[in-house]
Amino acid sequence: MSGTRESSRWRFLITPKWLGWHALVILSVLGMLWLGNWQLHRAEAGNALSWAYTFEWPLFAIFAVVFWAKTIRDEVHPPAEATPRDAVALPGGIPAPPPGGPRLAGGDGEPGEDDEELAAYNAYLARLTKEVRGHGRWHGLR
Amino acid sequence: MRLNVALYRVMAYVTGVVLIVLCILAIMQIFVNDEAAVNVVGTIHGGLYIVYLLVAFPLTRRLRLTPGPTVAVLLAGTIPVMTFIVERHISHRYIEPAMAGGAAPHPPVPQPRS
Numbered sequence: 199m200s201g202t203r204e205s206s207r208w209r210f211l212i213t214p215k216w217l218g219w220h221a222l223v224i225l226s227v228l229g230m231l232w233l234g235n236w237q238l239h240r241a242e243a244g245n246a247l248s249w250a251y252t253f254e255w256p257l258f259a260i261f262a263v264v265f266w267a268k269t270i271r272d273e274v275h276p277p278a279e280a281t282p283r284d285a286v287a288l289p290g291g292i293p294a295p296p297p298g299g300p301r302l303a304g305g306d307g308e309p310g311e312d313d314e315e316l317a318a319y320n321a322y323l324a325r326l327t328k329e330v331r332g333h334g335r336w337h338g339l340r
Numbered sequence: 341m342r343l344n345v346a347l348y349r350v351m352a353y354v355t356g357v358v359l360i361v362l363c364i365l366a367i368m369q370i371f372v373n374d375e376a377a378v379n380v381v382g383t384i385h386g387g388l389y390i391v392y393l394l395v396a397f398p399l400t401r402r403l404r405l406t407p408g409p410t411v412a413v414l415l416a417g418t419i420p421v422m423t424f425i426v427e428r429h430i431s432h433r434y435i436e437p438a439m440a441g442g443a444a445p446h447p448p449v450p451q452p453r454s
Contacts, residue, residue: 269410
């Protein structure tokens with residue numbers, strides 16, 4: 199199981215959506231380097247303010263590459279600190295709802311002192327499932 | 341997490357305000373031909389934006405945002421008024437659920453009954 203899983207982990211990188219992101223990163227990095235070069239020429243021509251931008255643009259280009267790499271890394275290896283509980287409350291990997299959906303209390307007709315607790319917990323589960331639905335989607339941007 | 345959120349909010353507002361000031365100055369510059377103010381505020385915004393990126397990016401990783409929202413958060417610092425809009429959206433949709441999930445005690449988990 200782990201072998202096929204390992205190789206398919208990276209497969210998302212060649213989906214059209216991700217190829218689009220790769221292209222965007224490459225183009226924006228080239229653009230930023232070009233802008234830095236342009237500012238360097240302006241600075242050498244005597245525009246003192248351009249010296250700041252001469253260093254800023256390459257810095258932004260480095261940021262873009264680092265951020266891009268980190269985003270991919272997190273996508274492949276989700277941070278270990280994320281507990282299943284976080285996974286429920288957060289977008290990203292939308293976990294499957296509990297098997298059979300939120301359990302309904304009292305359905306089995308077995309009386310018990312924790313029925314009230316169970317009902318509260320089921321309501322909580324139902325609320326979480328409802329809140330999480332649609333997370334991870336960004337209107338028009340993905 | 342809390343510190344990161346606080347820093348992000350501060351930087352979103354500071355960067356946003358300075359960017360609006362910059363826009364007003366840039367418009368005024370059309371009528372008053374004096375570049376000095378625009379240059380100073382422009383450089384300040386450039387520096388603030390670097391700090392904004394350094395604060396906002398770790399937060400997008402903590403919230404595990406997908407590339408779309410991540411790019412939206414990072415670019416917001418360069419578009420007038422966008423930091424305020426994006427900050428509101430991100431707070432409501434991602435930060436508050438994450439904080440609630442992290443802070444609230446576990447509800448009593450009853451044993452599965454069959």
